[in-house]
Amino acid sequence: MEENKFKVTIDGIETEVAPGTTILQAARQIGPEVAPPAMCYYKPLEKSGGKCRACLVKVAQGSAKDTRAMPKLMASCITQVQDGMVVENYTNEEVVETRKGIVEFLLLNHPLDCPVCDQAGECSLQDFAFKHGTEAQRFEEERRTYEREDIGDKIQLHMNRCILCYRCVHTADQITDGRCHGVMYRGDHAEISTYISKAVDNDFSGNMIDVCPVGALTDKTFRFKNRVWFSKPVDAHRDCDKCSGKVHLWYKGDEVIRVTGRKNQWGEVDEFICNTCRFDKKETADWVIEGPAKMQRHSVLSANKYRKDAIKPEYALKHAAQNYKQIDDSRPYNKSLEEVKESEDYKALMDKNKEFKLLNK
Amino acid sequence: MAESIKILTGNFDVPGIEQLDVYRKNGGYAGLEKALKQMSPDEIVEEVKKSGVRGRGGAGFPMGMKWGFLAKPEGVPRYLVCNGDESEPGTFKDHYLMMKSPHLLIEGMIISSFALGANTSFIYVRGELMYVINILEKAIAEAKAAGLLGKNILGTGYDLELVVQPGGGAYICGEETALLESLEGKRGNPRNKPPFPAVKGLYQCPTVVNNVESISTTPWIVLNGGEEYAKVGIGRSTGTKLISASGHVKNPGVYEIELGLPVEEFIYSDQYLGGIRDGHGLKAVVAGGSSVPILPKDLILKTAAGEPRLMSYESLSDGGFASGTMLGSGGFIAMDETTCIVRNTWNFSRFYRHESCGQCSPCREGTGWMEKVLYRIEHGKGNERDIDLLVDVAKKIEGNTICPLGDAAAWPVASAIRHFRDEFEWHVKNPEAATKKGAVYQPELSLA
Numbered sequence: 001m002e003e004n005k006f007k008v009t010i011d012g013i014e015t016e017v018a019p020g021t022t023i024l025q026a027a028r029q030i031g032p033e034v035a036p037p038a039m040c041y042y043k044p045l046e047k048s049g050g051k052c053r054a055c056l057v058k059v060a061q062g063s064a065k066d067t068r069a070m071p072k073l074m075a076s077c078i079t080q081v082q083d084g085m086v087v088e089n090y091t092n093e094e095v096v097e098t099r100k101g102i103v104e105f106l107l108l109n110h111p112l113d114c115p116v117c118d119q120a121g122e123c124s125l126q127d128f129a130f131k132h133g134t135e136a137q138r139f140e141e142e143r144r145t146y147e148r149e150d151i152g153d154k155i156q157l158h159m160n161r162c163i164l165c166y167r168c169v170h171t172a173d174q175i176t177d178g179r180c181h182g183v184m185y186r187g188d189h190a191e192i193s194t195y196i197s198k199a200v201d202n203d204f205s206g207n208m209i210d211v212c213p214v215g216a217l218t219d220k221t222f223r224f225k226n227r228v229w230f231s232k233p234v235d236a237h238r239d240c241d242k243c244s245g246k247v248h249l250w251y252k253g254d255e256v257i258r259v260t261g262r263k264n265q266w267g268e269v270d271e272f273i274c275n276t277c278r279f280d281k282k283e284t285a286d287w288v289i290e291g292p293a294k295m296q297r298h299s300v301l302s303a304n305k306y307r308k309d310a311i312k313p314e315y316a317l318k319h320a321a322q323n324y325k326q327i328d329d330s331r332p333y334n335k336s337l338e339e340v341k342e343s344e345d346y347k348a349l350m351d352k353n354k355e356f357k358l359l360n361k
Numbered sequence: 362m363a364e365s366i367k368i369l370t371g372n373f374d375v376p377g378i379e380q381l382d383v384y385r386k387n388g389g390y391a392g393l394e395k396a397l398k399q400m401s402p403d404e405i406v407e408e409v410k411k412s413g414v415r416g417r418g419g420a421g422f423p424m425g426m427k428w429g430f431l432a433k434p435e436g437v438p439r440y441l442v443c444n445g446d447e448s449e450p451g452t453f454k455d456h457y458l459m460m461k462s463p464h465l466l467i468e469g470m471i472i473s474s475f476a477l478g479a480n481t482s483f484i485y486v487r488g489e490l491m492y493v494i495n496i497l498e499k500a501i502a503e504a505k506a507a508g509l510l511g512k513n514i515l516g517t518g519y520d521l522e523l524v525v526q527p528g529g530g531a532y533i534c535g536e537e538t539a540l541l542e543s544l545e546g547k548r549g550n551p552r553n554k555p556p557f558p559a560v561k562g563l564y565q566c567p568t569v570v571n572n573v574e575s576i577s578t579t580p581w582i583v584l585n586g587g588e589e590y591a592k593v594g595i596g597r598s599t600g601t602k603l604i605s606a607s608g609h610v611k612n613p614g615v616y617e618i619e620l621g622l623p624v625e626e627f628i629y630s631d632q633y634l635g636g637i638r639d640g641h642g643l644k645a646v647v648a649g650g651s652s653v654p655i656l657p658k659d660l661i662l663k664t665a666a667g668e669p670r671l672m673s674y675e676s677l678s679d680g681g682f683a684s685g686t687m688l689g690s691g692g693f694i695a696m697d698e699t700t701c702i703v704r705n706t707w708n709f710s711r712f713y714r715h716e717s718c719g720q721c722s723p724c725r726e727g728t729g730w731m732e733k734v735l736y737r738i739e740h741g742k743g744n745e746r747d748i749d750l751l752v753d754v755a756k757k758i759e760g761n762t763i764c765p766l767g768d769a770a771a772w773p774v775a776s777a778i779r780h781f782r783d784e785f786e787w788h789v790k791n792p793e794a795a796t797k798k799g800a801v802y803q804p805e806l807s808l809a
Contacts, residue, residue, distance in 0.1 A: 050553035051721050053761050072760045078553045101757030105726040138750055141733040164719060183548065183719070186531070188729035190719030 006083040007064075010034050011091045013322055023076035023087055024055055028266065031314075035266075036089055037099075037128050039106070039213050040165035041077035043268050048170050049077035052163065054102050054128060058095050061086035073098060096132075103133035109143045109188065110214070111160045119215030121228040121300045124267060125163060146191060151181070152199035154220050154279050155209060159191050162216035168192065168208040175272055176202035192216070203242055206278040210261045210269045221279055222258040226250075229300045231257060233293035238286055242274040248293050249284075256282045265296065366593055368581045368601045369574065370617040373461045379496060381503040384464040390509060392580030396472045397517045400583065405476035409579065411587030413599040418444055418535070418572035419650065419690040420765075421674045430559040431477060432567040440568040441479040443470060443576050444540055445486040448532040449650035450712055451692030454603035455573035457615045459486070459493050463500035467523065469576040471509065472583055474521050477569055481522045484573075485540055488530040497525050532716035536764045537570040538562075539718065550720045551764035572690075574603055595621030598673035602688070608695040611635035620673045624648075625662050627672055628695060641697035645781070648677055649689020651709050652769030654776030655702070656686050682776065701801045702784050706777040707735035713770035724767040727758040731774055738785060741792030748785050752778055 005016040010027045011034045017026045025043075027035045036057055041049035049055075056073040064084025073095060076087070089095060107129060114120040146159035164183065169192070172181035180195045194200060200208070209217050231250040238245045250258040259278050261269035281287065295301045340346050377383040384390070396405055410425030431439065443466070447455040459466055466484070474482045486494050501523050504510045512520050526544055528534050534543045538552035541563045562568025578600060582590050591599045598620040607613045610628065612635040618627065628643065629636045637643050646661040647653060664670050665684035670677065678685045696705065714732040719725040731754055737743045755771035762768070778785055784802040788795040795802070 050763060053721050053723055056761060075553070075763075098757060098761055101754075101761075102722060105722045105730075105757070108726040108730060138746075139730065141730070141737075144729075163722065164725065166720075186533070186719045187714055187717035188719065188725050190725065 006081050006085070008081045008085050008087065010087045011089050013318060017081060019081075019083075021081050023057060023059075023074070023079050023081055023085075026081050027076065027087070027089065030318075032265065033319075034089055036076045037124075037132060038077055038266070039124055039128060039163060040167060042167050042170070042211055043266070044270060044272075045167060045170040045174060045211070048165075048167055050075045052102070052106070052165055054099065054106075054132075056095060056098055056102070058088040058092040059085060060088050060092075099132045100134050103129045104137065104139070106163050107133070107137060108139050109160075110163065111143065111145075113161070117161065117215040118218045118223055118228075119161075119212075122267075123215060124213035144188060149193070150199075150220075151194055151208075151217070152201060152205060154206060154275070155200070156218050156220050156223065157192060158216050158218065159193075160216075161214045162192055163214055164190055164192070165213055167211040167213065168217055171208050171211050172200055172205070175204045175207060176200060181208075203274045203276070204272055206275045207261065207269065207272045210263070210272075213267075219258060219278075221282075222250075225257050226252045233295065233301070235262065235290040235293045236287040237290065238277065238281065238288060240274060240277055243277060244271040244273065245277060246271055247273055247277055247287075249287060249289070254284070256284060256287075262293075365617075365619045365622075366601060367617050368590075368593070369458065369465065369577055369603060370461075370615075372465075378462050379460075379464070379500065381464060381500070381507055384462070389464055389580075390468055392583040393468050393471055393509065394515060396475060396583045397515055397519060402476045402478055405472065405579075405583060408582055408587035409476070412578075412582045412590035413587075413597065414575060414578050414582065414590065415598070415674065416572055417574035417602065417690070419449070419652075419687075421688060424571060424575050427559070427571070428477060428569060430557070431569055432560045433478070434567070438481070438566050439477055439479045440563045440566060441470065441474045441477050441482040442537075442540065442544065442563060442568055442570045443482070443484040443573055444535060444537065444570050445484055445490075445573045446528045446532075446535040446540060447573070447690070448487055448535055448716075449652065449690050449692055450709065451605065451607055451647060451694040452650045452690045453605045453607075454615050454691055456487075456490055456493060457605070458573055458577060458603065459490075460496060463497045464504065465577050465580065466497070466573055467500055467504055467510070469579045470523060471514065471521055472579045473569075473571065473576050475519055476579075479569075480520050481524065483544060483563075484523065484525045485528055485534070485544055486525060488528040491527065494525055494527050501525065531718075532712075533718045533764070533766060536766065539764065540570060541568065550718050551766075553763060593619055595671065595673050596675055598675060598688075602672070602691055604672070604691045604693050606634050606693040606695070608693075609638050609641060609697040609700070610695045611638060618672055620671075621676075622672045624670045624672055624677075627693075628662075634695070637695065637697050641699065643695060644698045644700055645696045645702065647692070647694040647696075647773075648686045650692030651694070651712065652765075652772060653687040653689040654682055654685075654772050655705075655780065656684075656776070657780045660684050660780070661686075682772070683779075686776070698803070699799075699801055701739075702777050702781040703735070703739050703788050703795075706774055707732070707739045709773045710735050710770065713766065717766060717770070718764075721763045721767070723758045724762045724770065727754055727767070728770045730754055731758075731770070735774070738788050739796075741788070741796040743785075743789045743792070745786070745789055748778060748782065748789065751775075 006019055007016055008026050013030050015030050036055035039052035039054045055076045057076045059070040059074050061067050063082030149157045151157050169182050180198050181200050183190055184193045209219050231252050233248045233250050236249045246262055248260050248262055249256050261273045263269055372378050372387045375387055406428050414424050415421045445455050470482055510523055531549050533539045534549040536551050539549040543549040558568045594600050601617050601619050604616050627633045643658045645655050645657050647655050665680045674688045677688045710732045714728040717724045717728045734747050755775040758767045759771040787802040
């Protein structure tokens with residue numbers, strides 16, 4: 001293991017990361033405040049990323065050796081950091097503007113049926129659009145539509161909502177066997193499908209629901225049962241011979257209405273669970289309850305439920321330390337009136353004022 | 362003007378040049394013999410670097426430099442892939458070259474593979490050109506029988522297998538990484554870069570992907586030397602280029618021109634296009650295949666600075682995208698005043714919508730959006746907002762995609778609006794007149 005670490009600056013905050021880290025991961029190490037959004041990148045899945053272009057950032061300085069800026073915006077989820085790299089994310093106008101465009105593109109053919117969508121409340125696209133998008137949409141054309149399709153008896157594919165992030169394709173490819181789930185057609189007619197309308201019949205197929213950032217793949221045992229923010233998540237585990245057995249149980253009253261994998265801070269499931277845990281074990285007696293699940297403060301899921309303290313001290317301190325230095329104390333209002341009147345700036349200003357008055361006489 | 366030098370097409374008019382014996386009688390495979398018997402691979406690469414020949418597929422990246430980037434780890438095979446997936450609207454030069462003189466390409470492939478140390482090389486040809494593939498395969502069989510391919514070529518101990526792979530008929534597979542995916546038998550989606558093909562290409566091995574025309578220059582370079590090649594052409598645009606000319610000209614077809622030829626001469630001289638068809642005048646030119654920006658007559662003949670525009674990489678892109686374009690792949694489309702630019706732009710963007718692979722969101726959604734808006738404008742249902750909307754959408758696609766298809770889709774739209782905005786406005790303001798069959802906007806000034 002190499003000891004040397006790369007120094008990266010993201011939005012003015014410096015950090016040190018191991019060589020080979022991507023910009024996105026480096027930003028995530030600093031904190032959620034500078035982390036670019038990711039709609040297609042999913043850390044546990046190999047080869048994911050680079051497709052949605054939501055995480056584009058400006059590389060203002062390639063490295064300490066080559067101080068040129070990269071000409072194009074770079075997809076931060078697949079671009080590796082170099083020593084001395086300077087990245088602009090939320091501080092760059094171009095990035096912010098482009099991201100607005102990406103939101104618009106992703107919502108172009110999205111039905112916006114959040115009121116009837118089971119994913120609402122834990123939808124990455126909702127969060128992304130809310131944080132980075134514009135209020136109005138300029139798309140006046142007809143949207144493309146598809147019929148709903150069943151992938152097996154437990155999963156439903158609602159292709160209208162799909163943003164073609166390829167996460168489920170990677171999931172099907174990497175954690176289930178038999179390649180039958182993929183993308184058909186191309187361009188804006190591209191659709192996720194199974195070959196040919198076959199069920200993905202595998203013990204781990206249910207993970208496609210967890211990885212889906214939108215409501216395109218939904219759990220048929222949970223559909224239309226409850227809004228997610230009315231249900232109460234708890235951490236639980238059980239002895240399972242196929243998977244880790246670590247899950248979130250979602251309660252409505254005393255009833256378990258849904259079982260999902262445990263998502264981390266970035267909405268990614270680190271330990272995939274099997275279909276038996278997900279679909280068949282819906283009694284409290286099947287599980288060992290660990291306690292209330294930790295939800296993100298900003299998420300609607302945490303509304304009226306558990307609340308950790310609202311400030312993240314490490315980030316706040318870091319941010320303050322970075323920005324405090326930049327305050328310029330030499331400005332005139334810190335001086336006495338006499339000092340100001342003596343200063344060159346003041347005289348120049350007065351001269352200009354005189355000229356102006358003469359001109360306007 | 363004196364007869365210009367013909368590096369590629371010199372023998373094209375010889376009857377039966379697609380046959381091995383005729384090709385050899387006309388000096389064919391002399392370059393190969395010289396390369397294999399008298400030169401080392403590094404010397405060939407050096408000659409190609411000296412020649413300054415630039416990639417003829419569209420991007421114009423120096424070929425010698427590309428070869429120099431090829432990683433050479435021990436024990437890992439290297440591949441050369443020839444990109445014959447020519448699908449750009451307006452470009453048909455590779456098609457012509459492979460059909461006319463397959464042995465020229467095969468000779469180039471053997472020399473290039475030898476220079477790069479590849480023992481298996483691929484020619485990926487567009488699937489629609491099945492008869493060209495048949496010609497190539499026949500020629501390869503001939504070459505194999507004559508000991509020019511296979512084991513121990515010309516007794517030098519060098520082995521090479523040449524495989525012709527028909528594409529599935531997708532424009533996107535002309536993008537090098539999508540081509541490699543397709544060659545591996547997968548869906549033709551462009552890969553994220555880095556890693557570049559020179560490091561991890563076909564089957565995760567170092568790979569060079571070159572255009573048909575670029576590879577076909579190598580026999581001449583080997584025979585005559587890179588410096589000799591660099592003397593042809595102008596400045597950093599060395600050598601000759603095949604231009605496939607189409608549109609409203611008297612003599613459409615494929616021409617081999619020395620780079621640096623004035624555009625005006627190319628269009629109006631009898632040796633080349635012979636001018637615009639009788640009774641009509643030039644309106645606009647797409648100089649390098651449908652994806653490069655379209656230019657109106659006054660800007661294609663003269664640069665914004667008033668200098669005559671030449672057929673070269675530098676001169677055509679003079680003025681950036683504000684007043685310039687690109688040489689691209691050499692698909693020269695001339696349009697006379699009967700061409701409706703809005704309809705033409707819609708047609709192009711329909712192509713890009715159809716051919717987008719659908720992998721990254723700006724291109725997938727953006728190409729469809731632009732096509733729909735252009736359809737509305739062309740069919741009299743547009744409004745004035747739409748024109749600025751198109752400019753903005755094009756801007757948001759450009760540069761933000763995985764592969765250059767997004768740029769290729771955005772540039773024609775953005776440039777058409779930049780140079781022919783009045784025509785778009787006329788369509789929007791006069792929907793009835795504009796949707797009449799054959800109706801074309803005629804500015805009052807040009808009537809005089």
